[in-house]
Amino acid sequence: MIQLEGLTRRWPGTTGAAVSDLDLHVPEGTSCALIGPSGSGKTTTLRMVNRLIEPSSGRLRIAGEDALRQDPVRLRRGIGYVIQEVGLFPHRSIAENVATVPRLLGWPAARIAARVEEVLALVGLDPARFAARRPHQLSGGERQRVGVARALAGDPPVLLMDEPFGAVDPVRRRQLQEEVLRLLKQLRKTVLVVTHDVEEAVRLGDAVAVLRDGRLVQHAPAAELLAKPADGFVAEFLGSDRALTRLSLFPARVVRGEAAAPGAPLPAGSTLRDALAEMLARGTRAVPLAEGGSVTLERLLDHAAPG
Numbered sequence: 001m002i003q004l005e006g007l008t009r010r011w012p013g014t015t016g017a018a019v020s021d022l023d024l025h026v027p028e029g030t031s032c033a034l035i036g037p038s039g040s041g042k043t044t045t046l047r048m049v050n051r052l053i054e055p056s057s058g059r060l061r062i063a064g065e066d067a068l069r070q071d072p073v074r075l076r077r078g079i080g081y082v083i084q085e086v087g088l089f090p091h092r093s094i095a096e097n098v099a100t101v102p103r104l105l106g107w108p109a110a111r112i113a114a115r116v117e118e119v120l121a122l123v124g125l126d127p128a129r130f131a132a133r134r135p136h137q138l139s140g141g142e143r144q145r146v147g148v149a150r151a152l153a154g155d156p157p158v159l160l161m162d163e164p165f166g167a168v169d170p171v172r173r174r175q176l177q178e179e180v181l182r183l184l185k186q187l188r189k190t191v192l193v194v195t196h197d198v199e200e201a202v203r204l205g206d207a208v209a210v211l212r213d214g215r216l217v218q219h220a221p222a223a224e225l226l227a228k229p230a231d232g233f234v235a236e237f238l239g240s241d242r243a244l245t246r247l248s249l250f251p252a253r254v255v256r257g258e259a260a261a262p263g264a265p266l267p268a269g270s271t272l273r274d275a276l277a278e279m280l281a282r283g284t285r286a287v288p289l290a291e292g293g294s295v296t297l298e299r300l301l302d303h304a305a306p307g
């Protein structure tokens with residue numbers, strides 16, 4: 001788990017703090033997305049957790065240990081870090097890039113080689129095709145996958161991600177988000193992810209923390225945040241389409257007693273938001289599901305306006 005208590009960062013020569021008295025708890029095996037306007041302190045917060053930025057005051061516990069008393073270099077070897085620009089070494093092969101942390105950890109060569117193959121496969125890159133290439137021989141999306149593989153290579157319990165899919169086009173982005181999310185859940189990583197994209201935040205975060213001027217204004221499960229923004233600032237930041245965004249959190253499933261509607265069934269893995277889009281496109285009040293039964297407009301309204 002990651003636990004921030006009163007964490008604060010002041011920059012020399014500035015009035016006020018970039019991050020002020022921040023309390024945040026990310027339980028083990030869960031993810032928290034940090035969102036907020038530009039300059040609200042998201043990246044500063046993230047980089048205080050791996051101490052690329054030293055906190056001015058406050059406490060930081062990672063996996064039960066006082067992280068501010070640990071040697072920062074050793075601390076970082078236990079924390080995966082994924083950034084938008086990926087930051088791969090351009091003159092080293094993909095395999096060498098992925099091997100960075102295991103090598104620093106002093107693993108034997110055979111174990112490193114096996115691990116490189118394993119994590120490349122985990123992120124959907126065939127080691128036989130990619131291991132020997134240089135970063136410039138990959139697409140942006142493939143490089144991003146390498147960034148995730150590299151962060152996972154040393155099997156750290158904690159992962160920090162800063163706009164991890166910012167450089168990926170919107171279509172591949174959703175696919176990559178879903179794959180990485182599935183992977184992180186399967187590996188039970190504790191994750192703190194920074195994004196400016198509300199949809200990405202609710203998709204990746206079990207909980208979402210909203211920052212404003214370096215202060216935490218709301219920290220709640222994604223569905224609760226979208227249903228009940230704490231104030232006008234949060235509501236505006238989440239956008240007037242937040243009820244629509246919320247529908248994307250719920251899978252389209254059969255509710256007993258609903259007869260099958262006519263027409264082509266929704267593809268497997270569709271969300272209630274996809275169901276609404278289909279209803280609008282077809283001009284119907286219900287769409288059928290492949291497993292039988294339907295999603296109805298009434299059901300969508302129940303989810304969009306919870307009690």
Ligand SMILES: Nc1ncnc2c1ncn2[C@@H]1O[C@H](COP(=O)(O)OP(=O)(O)OP(=O)(O)O)[C@@H](O)[C@H]1O
Pocket residue numbers: 011018036037038039040041042043044045196
């Ligand atoms: N090295 C630095 N020296 C002085 N001030 C800094 C430094 N780095 C960041 N800041 C200031 O700290 C505040 C928070 O910056 P931070 O990068 O954490 O915001 P952010 O929410 O991640 O923004 P963005 O979404 O634009 O990346 C900003 O006012 C920024 O100008």
